[in-house]
Amino acid sequence: MITPLFKFGYFGDEFSLIVAVLIGIGFGFFLERAGFGSSTKLAAQFYFYDMTVLKVMFTAIVTAMVGLLYFGWLGILDLTLVTVNQTYLVSQIVGGLILGVGFVIGGYCPGTSVVACATGKKDAMVFLLGVVFGIFVFGELNLLFEPLMELSAMGRVLLPDVLHLSYGLVVLLVVLMAVGAFTLAEYVEKKLALKKEK
Amino acid sequence: MDQNFINDKPTKYMNPYLAGIGLGLVLLASFVVMGRGLGASGAFSTLIAAGTNIIAPEHAKSNAYFSEYLGSTLGETLKDWLLFEIIGVVIGGFISGLLAGRIKLKTDKGPNISNGKRYLFAFIGGGLMGIGAKIARGCTSGQALTGGASLAFGSWVFMMMVFAGGYMFAYFMRRQWR
Numbered sequence: 001m002i003t004p005l006f007k008f009g010y011f012g013d014e015f016s017l018i019v020a021v022l023i024g025i026g027f028g029f030f031l032e033r034a035g036f037g038s039s040t041k042l043a044a045q046f047y048f049y050d051m052t053v054l055k056v057m058f059t060a061i062v063t064a065m066v067g068l069l070y071f072g073w074l075g076i077l078d079l080t081l082v083t084v085n086q087t088y089l090v091s092q093i094v095g096g097l098i099l100g101v102g103f104v105i106g107g108y109c110p111g112t113s114v115v116a117c118a119t120g121k122k123d124a125m126v127f128l129l130g131v132v133f134g135i136f137v138f139g140e141l142n143l144l145f146e147p148l149m150e151l152s153a154m155g156r157v158l159l160p161d162v163l164h165l166s167y168g169l170v171v172l173l174v175v176l177m178a179v180g181a182f183t184l185a186e187y188v189e190k191k192l193a194l195k196k197e198k
Numbered sequence: 199m200d201q202n203f204i205n206d207k208p209t210k211y212m213n214p215y216l217a218g219i220g221l222g223l224v225l226l227a228s229f230v231v232m233g234r235g236l237g238a239s240g241a242f243s244t245l246i247a248a249g250t251n252i253i254a255p256e257h258a259k260s261n262a263y264f265s266e267y268l269g270s271t272l273g274e275t276l277k278d279w280l281l282f283e284i285i286g287v288v289i290g291g292f293i294s295g296l297l298a299g300r301i302k303l304k305t306d307k308g309p310n311i312s313n314g315k316r317y318l319f320a321f322i323g324g325g326l327m328g329i330g331a332k333i334a335r336g337c338t339s340g341q342a343l344t345g346g347a348s349l350a351f352g353s354w355v356f357m358m359m360v361f362a363g364g365y366m367f368a369y370f371m372r373r374q375w376r
Contacts, residue, residue: 024287026290032294035212056214085341098330100360100363103360110328114238115287120303134324149333
């Protein structure tokens with residue numbers, strides 16, 4: 001095992017900040033390439049006539065997920081050292097719903113709004129001000145939210161644990177689900193494009 | 199600056215599957231090099247905590263949430279991985295936009311809504327996102343993308359809820375976008 005490089009001490013905290021900028025550049029670059037610097041394109045996902053969000057997101061998830069599995073299997077990457085989000089079921093359900101509503105109202109999510117700001121979108125700048133305001137309000141009222149957020153703390157739970165299937169099989173199922181979603185997305189887009197022409 | 203930096207017509211967006219592979223490889227690189235994934239909202243928590251600490255230090259330090267983000271000095275507070283990653287996102291987004299001729303000061307909105315209304319909705323949506331991302335402990339980057347790829351159970355539930363919330367509320371917002 002030689003990776004994650006940082007966790008094996010190949011470089012320190014100072015250098016990790018340079019890595020952060022480089023990874024961020026790649027992140028921002030592909031978000032903008034995909035068209036995620038545009039609120040109208042992002043919001044179109046919720047009206048079915050442009051399914052780019054779904055396609056890009058699921059392709060990215062599948063790519064990184066298969067890469068993790070493959071590097072782990074080769075013995076290059078120690079998967080136990082990769083930070084995995086803890087599960088807090090209630091706060092993730094509530095927070096996810098609020099985020100979804102905010103997405104269709106505001107037209108961006110925090111990451112894509114940064115890219116949109118970088119390309120000069122004024123609505124994204126206002127959106128980002130809103131994000132800052134929202135986080136500030138949350139910070140001020142954090143004691144109010146705390147009981148909700150500590151509810152249903154489940155720790156490190158992975159899909160394979162919940163489904164009682166092996167890691168590899170879950171990866172395969174997610175790939176199949178993604179292919180199914182892509183097929184459906186292409187079909188729906190074509191249907192709506194035809195309807196528009198009429 | 200209401201003109202494109204490059205006068206040619208903006209180039210078309212990248213094929214979504216190719217862009218997705220590119221994004222996935224960046225995420226994978228983050229896992230392999232750092233042992234962690236991507237994020238966005240966390241960077242702003244750091245900035246807000248640092249800002250609050252400058253304006254009202256006593257208040258920031260006594261607040262359980264803000265104090266979590268504070269280091270012993272301002273320099274240390276700002277030496278945050280996600281904050282540097284977000285600086286990279288600004289640079290990367292700008293480079294891509296520049297190469298495609300898409301750098302332009304404008305308001306992105308549907309055809310049937312005024313600028314003022316669009317800004318109002320952008321602010322409300324942003325505010326909800328800020329609160330929602332804090333409640334869920336991450337946004338589309340840190341939870342959906344990163345947690346999705348590492349098969350975290352809660353992150354998958356979160357992702358489904360984001361789509362559910364968006365589709366449930368889309369009807370009320372249709373005049374803004376179409």
